[in-house]
Amino acid sequence: QKEVEQNSGPLSVPEGAIASLNCTYSDRGSQSFFWYRQYSGKSPELIMFIYSNGDKEDGRFTAQLNKASQYVSLLIRDSQPSDSATYLCAVNSGYSTLTFGKGTMLLVSP
Amino acid sequence: NAGVTQTPKFQVLKTGQSMTLQCAQDMNHNSMYWYRQDPGMGLRLIYYSASEGTTDKGEVPNGYNVSRLNKREFSLRLESAAPSQTSVYFCASSEPFFQETAVEQYFGPGTRLTVT
Numbered sequence: 001q002k003e004v005e006q007n008s009g010p011l012s013v014p015e016g017a018i019a020s021l022n023c024t025y026s027d028r029g030s031q032s033f034f035w036y037r038q039y040s041g042k043s044p045e046l047i048m049f050i051y052s053n054g055d056k057e058d059g060r061f062t063a064q065l066n067k068a069s070q071y072v073s074l075l076i077r078d079s080q081p082s083d084s085a086t087y088l089c090a091v092n093s094g095y096s097t098l099t100f101g102k103g104t105m106l107l108v109s110p
Numbered sequence: 111n112a113g114v115t116q117t118p119k120f121q122v123l124k125t126g127q128s129m130t131l132q133c134a135q136d137m138n139h140n141s142m143y144w145y146r147q148d149p150g151m152g153l154r155l156i157y158y159s160a161s162e163g164t165t166d167k168g169e170v171p172n173g174y175n176v177s178r179l180n181k182r183e184f185s186l187r188l189e190s191a192a193p194s195q196t197s198v199y200f201c202a203s204s205e206p207f208f209q210e211t212a213v214e215q216y217f218g219p220g221t222r223l224t225v226t
Binding site for chain 1: 141143145150151152153154155158160168200204214215217218219220
């Protein structure tokens with residue numbers, strides 16, 4: 001059974017701070033990794049994906065991948081109240097499906 | 111483009127009743143998926159269709175059936191609803207995954223189902 005683990009939170013950060021969201025996965029064969037954001041009552045939307053070791057930056061977001069440690073993270077710089085949401089980590093292991101973590105709730109206070 | 115659409119948005123069923131959730135996408139994607147989301151449980155895959163004409167079980171298929179009607183449409187049927195099937199159901203679509211690529215799944219707005 002492929003597993004994707006996330007701390008459920010909530011993770012509380014003040015506006016302007018860096019939020020760090022973490023995810024570990026069990027399947028060493030996993031090939032690509034996704035971060036989705038889900039606002040309350042809404043559907044998930046993709047923020048970033050990464051499939052090579054190292055960092056990938058997109059605006060205020062940075063995804064980090066360490067396949068040896070089976071660890072992927074998402075950093076949000078200059079956090080805004082509008083970033084308050086649940087962040088879902090998802091992993092693809094070579095088939096046409098994703099395995100999702102349970103999500104981390106992020107709260108950014110003004 | 112509407113993206114992924116789902117009907118209905120809300121539904122209340124009595125135990126034992128049946129219903130079909132409808133999903134359609136206009137992005138010409140080959141793969142489609144049905145998930146359920148329960149509080150604190152994340153998204154769990156019920157069934158998926160990697161391409162038109164194929165369907166496969168996901169993590170939690172019991173109590174559900176699916177039909178890939180054509181490339182655009184993928185329906186989920188509850189034959190005899192149970193309170194444990196109270197959940198939010200999301201349909202998604204994407205291109206098939208290939209090695210060393212990352213393909214986005216696009217989600218519909220969801221169906222909130224309550225079984226009493």
